[in-house]
Amino acid sequence: GNSVTQMEGPVTLSEEAFLTINCTYTATGYPSLFWYVQYPGEGLQLLLKATKADDKGSNKGFEATYRKETTSFHLEKGSVQVSDSAVYFCALSRTQGGSEKLVFGKGTKLTVNP
Amino acid sequence: GAGVSQSPSNKVTEKGKDVELRCDPISGHTALYWYRQRLGQGLEFLIYFQGNSAPDKSGLPSDRFSAERTGESVSTLTIQRTQQEDSAVYLCASSYGTGVHEQYFGPGTRLTVT
Numbered sequence: 218g219n220s221v222t223q224m225e226g227p228v229t230l231s232e233e234a235f236l237t238i239n240c241t242y243t244a245t246g247y248p249s250l251f252w253y254v255q256y257p258g259e260g261l262q263l264l265l266k267a268t269k270a271d272d273k274g275s276n277k278g279f280e281a282t283y284r285k286e287t288t289s290f291h292l293e294k295g296s297v298q299v300s301d302s303a304v305y306f307c308a309l310s311r312t313q314g315g316s317e318k319l320v321f322g323k324g325t326k327l328t329v330n331p
Numbered sequence: 332g333a334g335v336s337q338s339p340s341n342k343v344t345e346k347g348k349d350v351e352l353r354c355d356p357i358s359g360h361t362a363l364y365w366y367r368q369r370l371g372q373g374l375e376f377l378i379y380f381q382g383n384s385a386p387d388k389s390g391l392p393s394d395r396f397s398a399e400r401t402g403e404s405v406s407t408l409t410i411q412r413t414q415q416e417d418s419a420v421y422l423c424a425s426s427y428g429t430g431v432h433e434q435y436f437g438p439g440t441r442l443t444v445t
Contacts, residue, residue: 221373253436260334261374261422261436306373317426318364318387319434321373 219244223307223322230297230329238292238325240281240307248309250274250283250290251319255304264292264305297329333357335437337423343443344413352408352440356425361403364426364434367392369419377421380406381428413444 224239242248252264252274265274270285279294290307307322336355344350356363365377376390380400391397395413400406410417420441424434 260438261424263433266433308374317362317432318376318379318390319366319374320376321366323371323373 219248219309219311219320221307221309221320221322223305223325225323225325226304227326227328230327232299232329232331233296234329236292236294236297236301236327238305238307238327240290240292240322242288242290242307242309244288244309244311244320246311247285248311250281251308251310252279252281252290252292253306253308253321255306255324257303261306297327299329299331302327302329335423335425335435337421337437337440339440340438341441341443343445346415346444347412349409349411350413350442352410352421352442354406354408354423354425354437356404356406356423357435359403359427360425360435361428362426362432362434363400363406364424365398365406365408366422366424367419368422368439374422377408410442413442415444418442418444 220243249268251266254264255261265276267274267283273282281292304324306324308319338353361382363380366374378398379387395411398408420439422439423437426432426434
């Protein structure tokens with residue numbers, strides 16, 4: 218079946234450090250891939266997405282590249298800020314019988330200290 | 332415009348009682364999803380509604396769980412004879428139709444079964 222594995226947290230960084238959160242997936246065919254973010258006290262929101270191999274999603278300084286050969290979609294940011302502290306979820310989407318349900322990883326909590 | 336809203340935000344119930352959770356999707360969104368997030372876990376898909384099509388119930392964990400949606404508006408998730416393992420945050424999301432569309436999440440209902 219479809220599944221997503223992301224690195225276990227929590228991750229603690231200092232401001233301006235480089236961030237990588239690893240995500241790999243298992244799926245038949247070609248899923249779409251997403252990173253969602255949940256800021257403290259807020260609902261889950263889409264951070265970026267990629268719908269086909271070699272696509273790069275980017276938003277708010279974050280990037281992730283859809284790598285079919287390694288079945289990966291690692292999240293990166295060159296210089297994190299305190300405001301990036303949140304829980305990050307990697308997810309995939311496959312149409313099955315018309316249903317576009319998302320399959321999520323367990324989430325990685327990021328804390329950025331000033 | 333208004334986002335996805337859910338009520339109640341918190342619900343504490345005794346084991347064995349029935350609970351009803353409500354979701355108001357974004358106006359015009361034809362697709363509606365329910366997910367469950369247990370402590371320390373990723374989001375689990377529960378059920379998906381798309382227009383007038385039969386819902387995808389493949390994620391419902393037992394026959395104690397059911398959901399309804401009236402047209403393309405409000406949805407209710409009902410859990411009968413609640414058990415302690417039902418304690419979780421229940422998230423609702425909506426999106427435009429089928430295909431790869433961003434899912435917009437509500438703030439969730441935190442259910443605690445004592």
